[in-house]
Amino acid sequence: MGSNIRILSAGKYLPDNVLTNYDLEKMVETSDEWIVSRTGIKERRLARENEFTSDLAYKALLNAAEKISFDLNELDALIVATGTPDRLFPSTAARVHGLLGLKKEIASFDLLAACAGFSYAIEVARGLASQGYRYIAVVGAEVLSRFINWNDRTTCVLFGDGAGAIIFQSSDEPGFIYGKLYSNGSLEGLLEIPGGGSMLPSCTADSQEYKIKMLGREVFKYAVSELSSALNEALVKTQTKVNQLSGIFAHQANIRIINSVLERCGIPFEKSFNNIERYGNTSAASIPIIIAEYMETQGMKQNDLYAILSFGAGFVWGVHLYRHS
Ligand code: COA
Numbered sequence: 001m002g003s004n005i006r007i008l009s010a011g012k013y014l015p016d017n018v019l020t021n022y023d024l025e026k027m028v029e030t031s032d033e034w035i036v037s038r039t040g041i042k043e044r045r046l047a048r049e050n051e052f053t054s055d056l057a058y059k060a061l062l063n064a065a066e067k068i069s070f071d072l073n074e075l076d077a078l079i080v081a082t083g084t085p086d087r088l089f090p091s092t093a094a095r096v097h098g099l100l101g102l103k104k105e106i107a108s109f110d111l112l113a114a115c116a117g118f119s120y121a122i123e124v125a126r127g128l129a130s131q132g133y134r135y136i137a138v139v140g141a142e143v144l145s146r147f148i149n150w151n152d153r154t155t156c157v158l159f160g161d162g163a164g165a166i167i168f169q170s171s172d173e174p175g176f177i178y179g180k181l182y183s184n185g186s187l188e189g190l191l192e193i194p195g196g197g198s199m200l201p202s203c204t205a206d207s208q209e210y211k212i213k214m215l216g217r218e219v220f221k222y223a224v225s226e227l228s229s230a231l232n233e234a235l236v237k238t239q240t241k242v243n244q245l246s247g248i249f250a251h252q253a254n255i256r257i258i259n260s261v262l263e264r265c266g267i268p269f270e271k272s273f274n275n276i277e278r279y280g281n282t283s284a285a286s287i288p289i290i291i292a293e294y295m296e297t298q299g300m301k302q303n304d305l306y307a308i309l310s311f312g313a314g315f316v317w318g319v320h321l322y323r324h325s
Contacts, residue, residue, distance in 0.1 A: 003130040004175035004323050005122075005168040007300065010292035011064025013056050014162045014279065015045045023155070028153040035157045040255025044160025044280035047143045052086045054095040056163035056285075057141035061096065064137070064165040064292070072100055075167075076133035077107040079124060081117030081284040083313070084147055085110055088197070092141065108131075115312030116181075117284030118164075122308070122320055123179055129170035133255075139165040140284035147193050149211035158253075159212070160280035165278050166290025173325035177305075178238050181318040182230060188223065190215045191313040223257050223311045228264035230319045231309055235265065238321055242267050244305055247294070251310035252276035252286040261309070268318045283312065300324040 005049055020043040021032035047056065057080050066071050080093040093108035102108075107128075113120035121138040130135055141163035147155050194200055195209030203209040223279070227250075235242070248271050250258045255276055259269050273294050275286075282289060287310060304324045311317040 004171050005068045005125055005129045005136065006171040006173060006175050007291070008167045008169040009064045009068045009070060010295045011060050011062070011067060011165045012289045012292040013059035013063060013115065014289070015047045015051060015056070017046045017048060018043050019046050027150060028156060029150065029216070030055055030157055038256070039158060040156065040274070040276045041280045042277045045162055046145045051143070053082055053084055053141045053143045053156070054086050054092045054099065055094045056143065056161065057139040058099045059166070060137050060141065060163035060165035060288070061100070061137055064167050065279065070167060073103050073106070075102065075106050075135045075137050077128050077136045078102070078114060079111055079121050079136065079138045081111045081113065081121045081138065083112060083114045083117065083283055084141055084142045084144055095205060096139070105109055105179060113312060113316045114314060115253060115281070115283045115285070115286070116310040116314070116316040116318055117207050118287040118310070119240060119308065119310040119318030119320060120181060120316070122176065123181060125168050126176060126179070127175050129168070134170050136168045137165060138168065138288070139163060140286070140288045142283045142285050144212070144283060147210060147212055150207055152211070154211050154216055155214050158281050160282050162279055162282040162285045162289055164285045164290070164292050164325050166288050166291060167295040171325060174323050179318070179323040180234065181232065181316070182226065183314050183316045184315060186314050188313075190218050190222070220254065220257060222315060223253065223317075224264070226259045226315070226317055227309055228261045229259075230317065231261060231265050234319045234321055240305070240321065245271055246304040246306055248272040248285050248307045249290050249294070251312070252279065252290065253281045253311065278300065
């Protein structure tokens with residue numbers, strides 16, 4: 001038992017239904033060239049009608065467990081980070097617990113921090129580990145396609161569905177050597193889904209109030225400015241040189257946001273592992289999906305140091321430095 005956590009396994013699930021930029025050209029006035037040059041996205045996945053956020057989360061977690069033959073009944077906690085839960089309650093995590101038929105001694109709950117959900121869940125998992133929890137699953141899962149106004153070209157080209165799952169193990173090794181979370185709740189109107197909660201519960205199902213609304217340019221500027229200063233602060237406080245970083249796992253909202261942040265921090269673009277081209281912005285799922293793909297293709301080596309950064313509606317954001325053990 002330890003007071004930090006290490007990554008034991010990572011899994012993912014992406015629905016097989018692909019929506020390309022060329023498909024979007026037939027739906028709204030846009031072009032593959034505009035979307036690729038402004039965002040880096042070429043295609044995204046969409047859940048089938050009968051697939052819910054919990055189904056995606058369930059499959060991603062099973063994938064993570066199968067890779068290391070891990071018995072999911074060994075978990076002490078199951079956290080689902082999502083901004084698109086199946087229902088207001090019960091939680092999506094409780095449904096995943098039920099789908100897996102897990103034992104009752106496993107805590108399950110959702111965490112809502114929009115696209116920064118994975119960063120926030122890391123901090124919660126670290127806290128649980130310090131209380132004696134040994135195995136903690138953090139799943140980022142989203143079905144954003146149900147919350148998109150498919151007539152709004154400024155948002156519908158950006159998002160996709162998917163899930164990524166990390167099984168953490170408590171550890172005495174350093175693990176997360178740095179973690180800091182931030183928020184600025186005064187800018188809530190720049191990116192929101194206004195309806196569906198207690199503030200606006202009674203809009204009809206097809207109402208645009210249930211859909212994502214965003215002032216993209218403002219979000220872009222704020223994200224670049226705050227993420228670059230938060231990452232710089234992390235590097236300075238831990239006396240980390242850029243060449244000591246093995247890689248960056250950044251929330252996949254826009255390749256231009258990622259590259260602008262890296263440029264401001266003096267980090268070569270190749271350090272960041274990206275999949276936005278294939279999946280678009282999958283919100284809380286994007287970082288665990290990238291980590292799963294990184295582990296599949298390259299693998300993390302002992303002592304490798306990674307930066308994890310995310311930004312989402314709220315605004316909320318966070319930066320971590322993780323040393324693998
Ligand atoms: N296809 C074609 N043209 C489009 C378009 C689309 N899908 N979406 C917007 N445009 C048009 C705009 O209407 C505007 O036209 P105008 O100049 O005639 O008014 C023009 O393209 C430029 O729009 P602008 O919003 O300035 O573009 P941009 O370079 O800022 O890129 C975003 C727009 C949304 C891609 C970008 O602002 C962004 O990614 N913001 C951050 C969003 C985000 O990541 N949110 C999630 C955070 S977790």
